[in-house]
Amino acid sequence: MSAKPWVRVLALGVLFLAVSTFPQPPAYAVVTYVLTITPSSNGKVTVSPAMPAGGYPSGQMVSLMATANPGFIFSAWTGPNGAEVQPSVLTLWGAGTLVMNGDKTVGAAFTATDKTPPTGTIVINNNRSATNTPLVVLGLTWSDGNGGSGVSRMRFSDDGRTWTAWEPLAALRPHLLPPGDGHKTVRVQYLDRANNRSEAFNDYIRLDTTPPTGSIIINGGALTTMVRSVTLGLSWSDGNNGAGVTRMRFSDDGRTWTPWEPLRNARAHMLPPGLGHHTVRVQFMDGANNHSAAFNDYIKLVAPNPHLVPTNDDKDGDYLSDAEERALGSDPAQPDEDRNGVPDGVDLARQTAKAIGGMPWFEAAGDPEYGLYPPELEDQFPADRPYVIRFDYLVDCVWVCPVCNTALPVGHLQVVNPAVHASWRDGFRIPVGAWHYLGCGAFTHPGLDCANTELHRLDVPGLAHVVSATPENMKGAQWIARNACPKEWGVEILPLAGPLNGIRIAGPTQEYSNDCVGNVALGGSPHVAINPAARTLTLVAIGPPPQGCITLYAPVCGLETIITGIASGAWTFSAPMLDPPVQFSFTIAKK
Structure with a gap:
């Protein structure tokens, strides 16, 4: 019996459904490979095209270029796949290709061409x-x-x-x-x-890790000083292995210091104001910037002698006016030039008093206005060195020092230097009170007689000249007539007969009123120091005129000095003691 038709149809329907739902086969995947470049410090390798993120596709051809750094040259391809790269000649660069049919590693070798050391x-x-x-x-x-x-x-x-x-x-x-x-x-x-x-x-x-050492000493170790300006004596050391001391600085209180300054063995220092002990500190620094400990010394600032009286025009406070210091050849800006703690004016006064005290002394009675008594005393005066005549006026009163109450007979000293003075009458006059003050270090003094307390001052340059002058370097002076008043200093070559030369130096001065006690300004006798080697003439002093009384002298308005026996040639005259100073040159023609 044949199959039933409806059954066959059903089977076919099933078969159709099965075929229509069967899955499709997958697409083929793309194969990629990685190219690794071995780095080199002597050059670099570049590729083209650049490798994508996932690698090169299988079969991709890649170009390689090796470039050498300066001082190197490309020599060969290296690495597991270096042999696959196309050959290249030895050059600064190398070119080649690779076919990416697998993962590859390649590098480049570079040979140095730099044989010179850096x-x-x-x-x-x-x-x-x-x-x-x-x-x-x-x-x-x-x-x-x-x-x-x-x-x-x-x-x-x-x-x-x-x-x-x-x-x-x-x-x-x-x-x-x-x-x-x-x-x-x-x-x-x-x-x-x-x-x-x-x-x-x-x-x-x-x-250098070791600080330097040093020392300081004030005024040579003096215990006291009357002036704030002192001198510091300094020494320092940095040892055998040290960098060497290079700077120093100073302090009066240990807190505030001066700036660092160059080294000096002697340095001026101004003490702070105020009497009493003052300590000065120094610190040294070496070339390695090591700072020393603070070394110190102290000195006592004491009050000046009460006999001292400040003078006018004394900028440095040394009891000498600036004009006096210029005339003496001293520094008007240095109050203590020898750094002994004593003002220069006090030093000079004491030295002058000592020099006068060491001269021969002669005692005379009465006022020299009436002559010398006893008269035979004149025969004892030396002609080759300075001497002193002490005149006691024999009056009923005494001069009393207002500071220390010392009582002295009224009178004066006459300091005579034969190199300067033609006669004892021309000597430098020092009232007895002035002599007392001079020994105390003062040129300014009160009173000239029993009751007078007005301040007076000795002619400092003139007295210094009288004390120190010698016959070898001095020439005397003459008064110029009242009716011949020069308006400026000058020189006249004198028409002397014979081989000798002569000159007359003349100059103006303010009028002089003689009070018979040696109280002068610029009036008096000029004295000139002669230096034949340097061909210089220097006005060193203007002393008082010969002592007498008012009837013997009229006021004058000029000074002159005549010098003979002077050599021919160019000369220079200077008067540093004048204000303003004077200097000029002149020539004496050879006869």
Whole structure:
């Protein structure tokens, strides 16, 4: 019996459904491979095209290019797949291709053409000569030239034998010096990419960790001073291995210091105001910036002698006017030139009193206006050295010092120097009160007789000249007539007969009123010091006229001095004691 038709149809329907729902086969995946380039410090390898993120597709052809750094040349392809790269000649670069049919690794070899070592420098602590700490900073430079492979590393040594490891380059590098004071040398060596090593470059510095020492002494160790201006005596040392002392500074209180200043063995210092003990401190610094301890000395500032009276126009306060100091050749800006703690004016007064006290003394009675008594005393006066005549006026009163109450007979001293004075009558007159004050260090004095307390002042340059003049360098002076009043200082060449030369030096002065007690301004006798070797004439003093009374002298308005026996040639006349000073030159023609 045949199959039923409806059954066959059903079977066919089932078969159709099965066929229509069967899954489709998957598409084929793309195969990729990775190319690894081995790096080199002497060159680089570039690829084209660049590798995609997932790698090159299978069968992709890749171009390779090897480029050498300066100082190198391409020599060969390297790595597991280097043999697959197309051959190339030895050149600065190499070209080749790879077919990516698997993962590949390739690199390039480069041969150095740089055979020249690099150069460089080293400077320690910015070229300072010394340091007080072992930690220093090295300043470094290097070069491998235009065709070099380039400097890549450096290393260091303190002894030239033991070196640090090679390290990256740095323009500044800290370095720790070995211990112990003294000179330290640091060496550096540079290495380039072609493995060329430089010579060892070096610099040195002194390591000094020890402070300097020193000392200070005020006014040579004097215990007291009457002036605030003192002199500091200074010494210093930095030992055998020290960098050397370079600066010093000062303080009066240990808190406030002067700026650092150059070294000097003697230095002027002004004490702070106020009587009593003053301490001056000094501190030294060496070349390594080590600071010493503060060394000190002290001195007592004491009040001046109560007999001292300040004078006018005395900027430095040394009891000498600036005009007097110029006439004496002293410095008007230095109150204590010999730095003994005593003002210059006090020193000069005491020295002058000592010099006068050491001269021969003669006692005379009465006022010399009426002559010398006893008359035979004149026969005893020396003709070759200065001497003193003490005149006692034999009056009923005494001169009493207003400071110390010392009582002295009224009178005066007549200081006579034969090199200056033609007669004892021309001597320099010092009232008895002035003599007392002179011994106390003062040129200014009160009173000339029993009751007079008005302040007077001795002619300081004139007295100094009288005390020191010698016959070898002095010429006397003459009065110029009243009706011949020169308006300025000048010289006249005298028409002397014979081989001798003669000159007349004349100049103006204010009118002089003689009070018979030696109280003068610029009136009086000019005295000129002659220096034949230097061909100079110097007005050194203007003393009072010969002592007499008012009837013997009229006021004058000019001075002159005549000098004979002077050599021919160019001469210079100067008068530094005048205000303003005078100087001019003249020539004496040879006869």
